[in-house]
Amino acid sequence: AQAQQTVKIGLILPLTGPFTAIGRQVEMGARLYMQQKGNTVAGQTIELVVKDDGSVADTTKRIAQDLIVNEKVNVLAGFGLTPLALATAPLATQAKVPQVVMAAGTATITEASPFIVRTSFTLPQATEPMGDWAFKNGIKKVVTLVSDYGPGIDSEKAFSGVFTKAGGQVENLRVPLANPDFSPFLQKVADAKPDALFVFVPAGQGAQFMKQFVERGFDKSGIKLIGPGDVTDDEVLNNMGDVALGAITTHHYSVAHDSPENKAFVEAFKRASNGTRPNFMAVGGYDGMHLIYEGLKKTNGQGGQALIDAMKGMSWTSPRGPVSIDPQTRDIIQNIYVRKVERVNGELYNVEFATIPNVKDPVKAAK
Ligand code: DHB
Structure with a gap:
Protein backbone atom coordinates (compact mmCIF):
# COMPACT_ATOMS: atom_id res chain seq x y z
CA ALA A 1 0.00 0.00 0.00
CA THR A 122 -23.29 37.65 -1.66
CA LEU A 123 -25.44 40.38 -0.13
CA PRO A 124 -26.69 41.68 -3.51
CA GLN A 125 -27.65 38.08 -4.42
CA ALA A 126 -29.70 37.68 -1.24
CA THR A 127 -31.10 41.23 -1.20
CA GLU A 128 -32.30 42.15 -4.71
CA PRO A 129 -35.37 39.85 -4.43
CA MET A 130 -36.39 41.80 -1.30
CA GLY A 131 -36.66 45.02 -3.34
CA ASP A 132 -39.02 43.30 -5.79
CA TRP A 133 -41.10 41.64 -3.10
CA ALA A 134 -41.52 44.84 -1.07
CA PHE A 135 -42.81 46.98 -3.94
CA LYS A 136 -45.13 44.28 -5.25
CA ASN A 137 -46.61 43.90 -1.77
CA GLY A 138 -47.72 47.47 -1.25
CA ILE A 139 -44.61 48.88 0.47
CA LYS A 140 -43.94 52.31 -1.04
CA LYS A 141 -41.66 54.06 1.45
CA VAL A 142 -38.67 52.39 3.17
CA VAL A 143 -35.86 53.45 5.51
CA THR A 144 -32.75 51.24 5.23
CA LEU A 145 -30.51 50.75 8.27
CA VAL A 146 -27.28 48.83 7.63
CA SER A 147 -23.91 48.16 9.28
CA ASP A 148 -21.48 50.66 7.81
CA TYR A 149 -19.07 48.35 5.96
CA GLY A 150 -18.91 46.15 2.84
CA PRO A 151 -21.89 43.81 3.21
CA GLY A 152 -24.16 46.52 4.68
CA ILE A 153 -23.37 48.93 1.87
CA ASP A 154 -23.86 46.12 -0.69
CA SER A 155 -27.30 45.31 0.73
CA GLU A 156 -28.31 49.00 0.95
CA LYS A 157 -27.38 49.59 -2.69
CA ALA A 158 -28.98 46.34 -3.94
CA PHE A 159 -32.28 47.02 -2.18
CA SER A 160 -32.43 50.74 -3.00
CA GLY A 161 -31.59 50.15 -6.67
CA VAL A 162 -34.34 47.61 -7.31
CA PHE A 163 -36.92 49.29 -5.05
CA THR A 164 -36.58 52.84 -6.44
CA LYS A 165 -36.53 51.53 -10.03
CA ALA A 166 -39.88 49.89 -9.31
CA GLY A 167 -41.20 53.25 -8.06
CA GLY A 168 -40.48 53.09 -4.31
CA GLN A 169 -39.08 55.85 -2.11
CA VAL A 170 -36.08 55.17 0.14
CA GLU A 171 -33.94 56.89 2.80
CA ASN A 172 -30.55 55.34 3.75
CA LEU A 173 -29.06 55.19 7.28
CA ARG A 174 -25.80 53.49 8.34
CA VAL A 175 -24.83 52.34 11.84
CA PRO A 176 -21.26 51.53 13.00
CA LEU A 177 -20.32 47.82 12.86
CA ALA A 178 -18.65 47.69 16.29
CA ASN A 179 -20.86 47.91 19.44
CA PRO A 180 -23.79 49.49 17.60
CA ASP A 181 -26.34 51.62 19.46
CA PHE A 182 -29.43 51.50 17.26
CA SER A 183 -31.50 53.96 19.36
CA PRO A 184 -30.66 57.27 17.63
CA PHE A 185 -31.23 55.63 14.24
CA LEU A 186 -34.52 54.13 15.36
CA GLN A 187 -35.64 57.64 16.43
CA LYS A 188 -35.00 58.83 12.86
CA VAL A 189 -37.01 55.89 11.55
CA ALA A 190 -39.91 56.75 13.86
CA ASP A 191 -39.87 60.35 12.56
CA ALA A 192 -39.79 59.25 8.90
CA LYS A 193 -42.82 56.91 9.36
CA PRO A 194 -41.96 54.51 6.52
CA ASP A 195 -44.09 51.48 5.54
CA ALA A 196 -41.10 49.25 6.29
CA LEU A 197 -37.68 49.30 7.94
CA PHE A 198 -35.02 47.40 5.96
CA VAL A 199 -32.18 46.11 8.17
CA PHE A 200 -28.80 44.47 7.57
CA VAL A 201 -26.70 43.54 10.57
CA PRO A 202 -24.22 40.62 10.56
CA ALA A 203 -25.32 37.24 11.95
CA GLY A 204 -25.58 37.35 15.75
CA GLN A 205 -26.20 41.13 15.99
CA GLY A 206 -29.93 40.73 15.29
CA ALA A 207 -30.58 40.03 18.99
CA GLN A 208 -29.25 43.46 20.09
CA PHE A 209 -31.11 45.18 17.27
CA MET A 210 -34.39 43.49 18.15
CA LYS A 211 -34.04 44.40 21.84
CA GLN A 212 -33.80 48.11 20.99
CA PHE A 213 -36.55 47.75 18.36
CA VAL A 214 -38.96 46.57 21.10
CA GLU A 215 -37.74 49.15 23.66
CA ARG A 216 -38.67 51.87 21.16
CA GLY A 217 -42.15 50.39 20.68
CA PHE A 218 -41.69 49.42 17.05
CA ASP A 219 -43.56 46.17 17.56
CA LYS A 220 -46.72 48.30 17.89
CA SER A 221 -45.85 50.90 15.24
CA GLY A 222 -47.16 49.06 12.16
CA ILE A 223 -43.74 49.51 10.50
CA LYS A 224 -42.82 46.22 8.84
CA LEU A 225 -39.37 44.70 9.36
CA ILE A 226 -37.69 43.50 6.13
CA GLY A 227 -34.16 42.72 4.92
CA PRO A 228 -31.75 39.96 3.97
CA GLY A 229 -32.03 37.08 6.47
CA ASP A 230 -29.00 37.95 8.61
CA VAL A 231 -31.12 39.96 11.08
CA THR A 232 -33.32 36.92 11.88
CA ASP A 233 -30.53 34.33 11.72
CA ASP A 234 -31.71 30.93 12.91
CA GLU A 235 -29.49 30.78 16.00
CA VAL A 236 -30.72 34.04 17.60
CA LEU A 237 -34.26 34.08 16.15
CA ASN A 238 -35.85 31.73 18.66
CA ASN A 239 -34.96 34.05 21.57
CA MET A 240 -36.37 37.21 19.96
CA GLY A 241 -39.97 36.66 21.05
CA ASP A 242 -43.18 37.68 19.34
CA VAL A 243 -41.70 40.98 18.11
CA ALA A 244 -40.03 39.03 15.29
CA LEU A 245 -43.31 37.51 14.08
CA GLY A 246 -44.18 38.61 10.55
CA ALA A 247 -40.68 39.85 9.61
CA ILE A 248 -40.12 39.19 5.90
CA THR A 249 -36.60 38.41 4.71
CA THR A 250 -34.90 36.98 1.63
CA HIS A 251 -31.99 34.57 2.07
CA HIS A 252 -30.34 31.36 0.91
CA TYR A 253 -30.85 29.21 4.02
CA SER A 254 -33.48 28.56 6.67
CA VAL A 255 -33.27 25.83 9.30
CA ALA A 256 -36.93 25.23 8.32
CA HIS A 257 -36.02 24.48 4.66
CA ASP A 331 -19.09 32.51 -6.49
CA ILE A 332 -21.94 30.24 -5.48
CA ILE A 333 -25.14 30.09 -7.55
CA GLN A 334 -28.14 29.22 -5.37
CA ASN A 335 -31.86 29.64 -4.74
CA ILE A 336 -32.99 32.69 -2.77
CA TYR A 337 -36.11 32.13 -0.67
CA VAL A 338 -38.68 34.65 0.56
CA ARG A 339 -39.48 33.84 4.22
CA LYS A 340 -41.78 35.00 6.97
CA VAL A 341 -41.10 34.57 10.70
CA GLU A 342 -43.79 32.29 12.15
CA ARG A 343 -44.26 30.27 15.30
CA VAL A 344 -44.27 26.55 14.51
CA ASN A 345 -44.67 23.98 17.32
CA GLY A 346 -43.75 26.66 19.83
CA GLU A 347 -40.54 27.80 18.11
CA LEU A 348 -39.79 30.75 15.81
CA TYR A 349 -38.72 29.92 12.26
CA ASN A 350 -38.06 31.71 8.98
CA VAL A 351 -40.73 29.86 6.97
CA GLU A 352 -39.99 29.87 3.24
CA PHE A 353 -42.98 30.69 1.00
CA ALA A 354 -41.48 31.60 -2.40
CA THR A 355 -38.31 30.61 -4.31
CA ILE A 356 -36.22 32.53 -6.84
CA PRO A 357 -34.16 29.73 -8.43
CA ASN A 358 -30.45 29.70 -9.34
CA VAL A 359 -29.53 33.29 -8.48
CA LYS A 360 -26.04 34.51 -9.47
CA ASP A 361 -24.34 37.43 -7.79
CA PRO A 362 -26.01 40.30 -9.71
CA VAL A 363 -23.06 42.69 -9.34
CA LYS A 364 -20.70 40.43 -11.29
CA ALA A 365 -23.47 39.26 -13.66
CA ALA A 366 -23.94 42.90 -14.74
CA LYS A 367 -20.26 43.34 -15.70
C1 DHB B 1 -20.60 39.34 6.84
C2 DHB B 1 -21.71 39.16 6.08
C3 DHB B 1 -22.86 38.65 6.63
O1 DHB B 1 -23.95 38.47 5.88
C4 DHB B 1 -22.94 38.34 7.96
O2 DHB B 1 -24.10 37.87 8.46
C5 DHB B 1 -21.84 38.53 8.73
C6 DHB B 1 -20.67 39.02 8.18
C7 DHB B 1 -19.37 39.91 6.26
O3 DHB B 1 -19.14 39.73 5.05
O4 DHB B 1 -18.60 40.57 6.96
Missing part, protein backbone atom coordinates in the same frame (compact mmCIF):
# COMPACT_ATOMS: atom_id res chain seq x y z
CA GLN A 2 1.06 3.57 -0.73
CA ALA A 3 2.08 5.73 2.21
CA GLN A 4 -0.64 8.22 2.97
CA GLN A 5 0.04 11.89 2.66
CA THR A 6 -1.68 14.70 4.49
CA VAL A 7 -3.78 17.51 3.08
CA LYS A 8 -3.85 20.37 5.59
CA ILE A 9 -6.76 22.78 5.76
CA GLY A 10 -6.24 25.96 7.78
CA LEU A 11 -9.60 27.14 9.11
CA ILE A 12 -9.31 30.78 10.31
CA LEU A 13 -12.34 32.17 12.18
CA PRO A 14 -13.42 34.65 14.87
CA LEU A 15 -13.63 32.32 17.90
CA THR A 16 -13.28 35.11 20.49
CA GLY A 17 -14.65 38.66 20.51
CA PRO A 18 -17.94 40.12 19.29
CA PHE A 19 -18.32 37.84 16.25
CA THR A 20 -17.66 34.52 18.01
CA ALA A 21 -21.14 33.24 17.07
CA ILE A 22 -20.21 33.36 13.37
CA GLY A 23 -16.94 31.49 13.90
CA ARG A 24 -18.53 28.83 16.08
CA GLN A 25 -21.28 28.10 13.56
CA VAL A 26 -18.81 27.80 10.65
CA GLU A 27 -16.48 25.58 12.67
CA MET A 28 -19.28 23.27 13.81
CA GLY A 29 -20.53 22.98 10.22
CA ALA A 30 -17.05 22.09 8.94
CA ARG A 31 -16.42 19.60 11.73
CA LEU A 32 -19.81 17.93 11.21
CA TYR A 33 -18.96 17.34 7.55
CA MET A 34 -15.66 15.68 8.47
CA GLN A 35 -17.34 13.62 11.17
CA GLN A 36 -19.83 12.32 8.59
CA LYS A 37 -17.42 11.71 5.69
CA GLY A 38 -14.28 10.68 7.54
CA ASN A 39 -10.79 12.13 7.10
CA THR A 40 -9.51 10.19 4.09
CA VAL A 41 -9.99 11.60 0.58
CA ALA A 42 -8.27 10.34 -2.59
CA GLY A 43 -5.89 8.29 -0.44
CA GLN A 44 -4.88 11.36 1.60
CA THR A 45 -5.47 12.17 5.24
CA ILE A 46 -7.32 15.43 5.81
CA GLU A 47 -6.06 17.46 8.74
CA LEU A 48 -8.02 20.49 9.97
CA VAL A 49 -6.00 23.23 11.71
CA VAL A 50 -8.36 25.69 13.43
CA LYS A 51 -7.14 29.20 14.37
CA ASP A 52 -8.84 32.15 16.08
CA ASP A 53 -8.32 35.61 14.57
CA GLY A 54 -10.57 37.46 17.06
CA SER A 55 -12.09 39.14 13.95
CA VAL A 56 -9.02 41.41 13.58
CA ALA A 57 -7.91 41.59 9.93
CA ASP A 58 -4.19 42.01 10.68
CA THR A 59 -4.36 38.87 12.83
CA THR A 60 -6.13 36.90 10.08
CA LYS A 61 -3.37 37.86 7.67
CA ARG A 62 -0.58 37.00 10.11
CA ILE A 63 -2.15 33.61 10.85
CA ALA A 64 -2.64 32.89 7.13
CA GLN A 65 1.02 33.72 6.46
CA ASP A 66 2.14 31.41 9.28
CA LEU A 67 -0.13 28.60 8.06
CA ILE A 68 1.24 28.89 4.52
CA VAL A 69 4.93 29.18 5.40
CA ASN A 70 5.29 27.02 8.52
CA GLU A 71 2.32 24.63 8.50
CA LYS A 72 2.39 24.28 4.70
CA VAL A 73 -1.41 24.21 4.48
CA ASN A 74 -2.91 23.20 1.12
CA VAL A 75 -6.14 25.15 1.63
CA LEU A 76 -7.13 28.27 3.59
CA ALA A 77 -10.75 28.39 4.74
CA GLY A 78 -13.22 30.22 7.00
CA PHE A 79 -13.25 34.07 6.93
CA GLY A 80 -16.07 35.23 9.18
CA LEU A 81 -16.17 38.86 8.05
CA THR A 82 -15.40 40.70 4.82
CA PRO A 83 -12.25 42.57 5.99
CA LEU A 84 -10.76 39.25 7.16
CA ALA A 85 -11.27 37.63 3.74
CA LEU A 86 -9.88 40.67 1.89
CA ALA A 87 -6.76 40.89 4.10
CA THR A 88 -5.84 37.30 3.20
CA ALA A 89 -6.50 37.46 -0.55
CA PRO A 90 -3.02 38.69 -1.63
CA LEU A 91 -1.38 35.81 0.30
CA ALA A 92 -3.59 33.22 -1.44
CA THR A 93 -2.63 34.69 -4.81
CA GLN A 94 1.08 34.82 -4.03
CA ALA A 95 1.26 31.29 -2.58
CA LYS A 96 -1.27 29.82 -5.06
CA VAL A 97 -3.26 28.37 -2.17
CA PRO A 98 -7.05 28.05 -2.61
CA GLN A 99 -8.97 30.32 -0.19
CA VAL A 100 -12.46 29.00 0.54
CA VAL A 101 -14.65 31.83 1.88
CA MET A 102 -17.33 30.14 4.00
CA ALA A 103 -18.98 33.17 5.66
CA ALA A 104 -18.20 36.67 4.36
CA GLY A 105 -20.65 38.18 1.88
CA THR A 106 -19.42 41.37 0.16
CA ALA A 107 -19.79 40.90 -3.61
CA THR A 108 -16.26 41.99 -4.60
CA ILE A 109 -14.45 39.41 -2.42
CA THR A 110 -14.06 36.82 -5.19
CA GLU A 111 -12.43 39.47 -7.39
CA ALA A 112 -9.66 40.03 -4.83
CA SER A 113 -7.86 36.79 -5.83
CA PRO A 114 -8.22 34.13 -8.56
CA PHE A 115 -7.64 31.60 -5.74
CA ILE A 116 -10.81 32.60 -3.85
CA VAL A 117 -13.93 30.45 -4.11
CA ARG A 118 -17.05 31.13 -2.00
CA THR A 119 -19.65 28.85 -0.39
CA SER A 120 -21.57 31.50 1.58
CA PHE A 121 -23.47 34.06 -0.52
CA ASP A 258 -38.17 21.51 3.73
CA SER A 259 -35.91 18.84 2.20
CA PRO A 260 -34.61 15.44 3.28
CA GLU A 261 -31.02 16.74 3.06
CA ASN A 262 -31.79 19.64 5.41
CA LYS A 263 -33.72 17.53 7.90
CA ALA A 264 -30.74 15.18 8.18
CA PHE A 265 -28.31 18.11 8.44
CA VAL A 266 -30.26 19.92 11.18
CA GLU A 267 -30.73 16.75 13.20
CA ALA A 268 -27.04 15.80 13.01
CA PHE A 269 -25.91 19.36 13.77
CA LYS A 270 -28.09 19.60 16.87
CA ARG A 271 -26.91 16.20 18.05
CA ALA A 272 -23.27 17.25 17.68
CA SER A 273 -23.72 20.66 19.36
CA ASN A 274 -25.92 20.25 22.47
CA GLY A 275 -29.05 21.27 20.59
CA THR A 276 -27.71 24.46 18.97
CA ARG A 277 -29.58 25.32 15.79
CA PRO A 278 -27.45 25.62 12.67
CA ASN A 279 -27.76 28.93 10.81
CA PHE A 280 -26.60 29.99 7.33
CA MET A 281 -23.01 30.29 8.60
CA ALA A 282 -22.97 26.59 9.56
CA VAL A 283 -24.15 25.66 6.07
CA GLY A 284 -21.35 27.77 4.54
CA GLY A 285 -18.82 25.76 6.58
CA TYR A 286 -20.43 22.40 5.82
CA ASP A 287 -20.63 23.10 2.07
CA GLY A 288 -17.12 24.56 2.04
CA MET A 289 -15.76 21.24 3.31
CA HIS A 290 -17.85 19.40 0.71
CA LEU A 291 -16.33 21.55 -2.04
CA ILE A 292 -12.79 20.84 -0.77
CA TYR A 293 -13.42 17.06 -0.47
CA GLU A 294 -15.02 16.77 -3.93
CA GLY A 295 -12.33 18.99 -5.46
CA LEU A 296 -9.58 16.77 -4.00
CA LYS A 297 -11.33 13.68 -5.38
CA LYS A 298 -11.22 15.22 -8.86
CA THR A 299 -7.53 16.20 -8.62
CA ASN A 300 -6.51 12.97 -6.91
CA GLY A 301 -5.32 14.94 -3.92
CA GLN A 302 -3.51 17.73 -5.75
CA GLY A 303 -3.93 21.31 -4.46
CA GLY A 304 -3.06 24.72 -5.94
CA GLN A 305 -4.37 25.79 -9.33
CA ALA A 306 -5.59 22.25 -10.12
CA LEU A 307 -7.81 22.27 -7.04
CA ILE A 308 -9.32 25.68 -7.82
CA ASP A 309 -9.98 24.56 -11.41
CA ALA A 310 -11.65 21.37 -10.12
CA MET A 311 -13.97 23.42 -7.92
CA LYS A 312 -15.20 25.58 -10.81
CA GLY A 313 -18.56 24.37 -12.10
CA MET A 314 -19.03 21.87 -9.27
CA SER A 315 -22.70 21.32 -8.37
CA TRP A 316 -24.37 19.47 -5.50
CA THR A 317 -27.43 19.33 -3.29
CA SER A 318 -26.77 21.38 -0.14
CA PRO A 319 -28.97 21.49 2.96
CA ARG A 320 -30.05 24.88 1.50
CA GLY A 321 -31.10 23.37 -1.87
CA PRO A 322 -29.33 22.96 -5.25
CA VAL A 323 -26.06 24.92 -5.56
CA SER A 324 -23.15 25.24 -8.00
CA ILE A 325 -19.89 27.17 -8.28
CA ASP A 326 -19.99 29.69 -11.13
CA PRO A 327 -16.93 28.78 -13.25
CA GLN A 328 -16.52 32.44 -14.33
CA THR A 329 -16.70 34.15 -10.92
CA ARG A 330 -16.01 31.31 -8.39
